[in-house]
Amino acid sequence: MESSDIINYDYIICGGGMSGLSLAYHLSNSKLSDKKILIIEPETKNQNDRTWAFWEQGTNPFDEILAANWQNIFITDSSGVKKKIPLKSYAYKLIRGIDFYEFVNAHLAKFPNITFKKDRVLDILDLNSSVTVKTEKGNFKALHVFDSTFKLDINNPKNINLLQHFKGYVVKSDKEVFDLNTPDMMDFSIPQKSHEGRFMYILPLSKNKALVEFTVFSERLLEQNTYTNELECFLTERYPNIIFEIEEEEFGVIPMSDVATAEFPSKNVSRIGTAAGYTNPATGYTFANTQRKLLAIVQKLEKGKLPSEKQVSWFEKRHELYASTLLYVIAEDLYPMSESFKRIFNKNDIESVFRFLDQKSSLWDEIKIMWSTPKLIFGKAFLLVVFKKLKGAFL
CATH class of the missing domain: 3.50.50.60 (FAD/NAD(P)-binding domain)
Structure with a gap:
C-alpha cells in the first residue's frame, strides 16, 4: 500500500x-x-x-x-425500404x-x-x-x-442475457455521399441471423465524413474479422466506386440484460x-x-436527502418487463428484431416510440405500441417472462 x-x-x-x-x-x-x-x-x-x-x-x-x-432520421427495414421520420419535438444528437x-x-x-x-x-x-x-x-x-x-452478473441463467456489440469506422470519402441532415439510425437491410438482431447505422459528420457502425444483439461476440467484413461489404454495396479512408475505429460491448x-x-x-x-x-x-x-x-x-430515499414503485418498473419481453423474443428467435422495430416505427408516432423507449410513456402509449407488434407472439413472451421472474423470486 x-x-x-x-x-x-x-x-x-x-x-x-x-x-x-x-x-x-x-x-x-x-x-x-x-x-x-x-x-x-x-x-x-x-x-x-x-x-x-x-x-x-x-x-x-x-x-x-x-x-x-x-431533426430527422432514416429507418430502413429488412426489405430495404427506407423511411424518413421527422422527430417533431425531439432531436437526435451525437457526442x-x-x-x-x-x-x-x-x-x-x-x-x-x-x-x-x-x-x-x-x-x-x-x-x-x-x-x-x-x-x-x-x-x-x-x-x-x-x-x-x-x-453486473450477466451470466446468470435466471435472467435474459444478451450483448449489444458493435464496431464502427469514422470514414472519409473521396466524394460527397452522405446526407448531412439525416442519419440512418437503424438499417436492417443487411443479412440477418437467427437468434440475433443486426443493423447498421450511419451518422454523418459532413457530406464526405461519417461514423458507420455495425451493431449486433446476440448472446455471444463475433470473430473480429466478421465485424470488419460486414462493414467493408456494407460500404462497398451502399457506395460503389467510392474510396473510403478510415480515420478512427471503435469497438464496444454493452450488456443487454434484465438482471436486477x-x-x-x-x-x-x-x-x-x-x-x-x-x-x-x-x-x-x-x-x-x-x-x-x-x-x-x-x-x-x-435538499439534504439521501439518493435512496425515494424508491421506484412496482408500477414504474413495468417498463423492465417490456424490455425483458423484447430480449426474450430475440434470444428465443420468436420473431425477427428487424420486423419488430419495423412495426413499431411504422405504426406509431415517433414521439410515442421515444417516450416508450425512454420508459416515460403513458399506458395509452404502451397499449398502442404493444398492439403494433405480433400480439400472440409478444403476449405469450410477456407471460413467460412474468412467470420466469416470479419463479426466480421464489427460488
Missing part, C-alpha cells in the same frame, strides 16, 4: 467514465459545488474511445460540444467521447476541491456513518460513495451508470438516461 492514511471527502466517485464525470460536472454546477470530491479512475481518458448518440427533447448541458444534431472528456475535465479543473486519483478500486465498505474505499494505493473515506465500477440491479446497495453507497441499471436493456442507450438520473440525485442531495 502506498499510504495507510485515511483521507476525508464529502463524496467519492468510483470510476471516471461518462457517468462518474457527469456526476462530478452536475455537482460542480449545483449548490454543492464546494463539496470535497475524489474521483478514482485507473485510466487516463484522452482518447476518442466511444461516441454517444441519443434522442432528446430540449437542451442539455453538453449541447455546445455536440458533433451533430438532427464524441474525446470532446466530452476534454470539456468536463477542463471544467472540473476550475474546482480545487475536486481531486482525481489514478487508481483502481478494490472494495467499498459502508460503515454507517461513513464509507471507506479501498484501492491499490490506499484507503479513502467519504460521507457518501457513488460507484460505477460494480460489475441494486442501485442503492447500502445507506451511503449509490451505484451509477450501467452498474445501476441506467442502460436501457432493450436498446442499449445510456447517455440521456444517465444525465436525467444524475440530475435527480444532485437535486436530492441539495
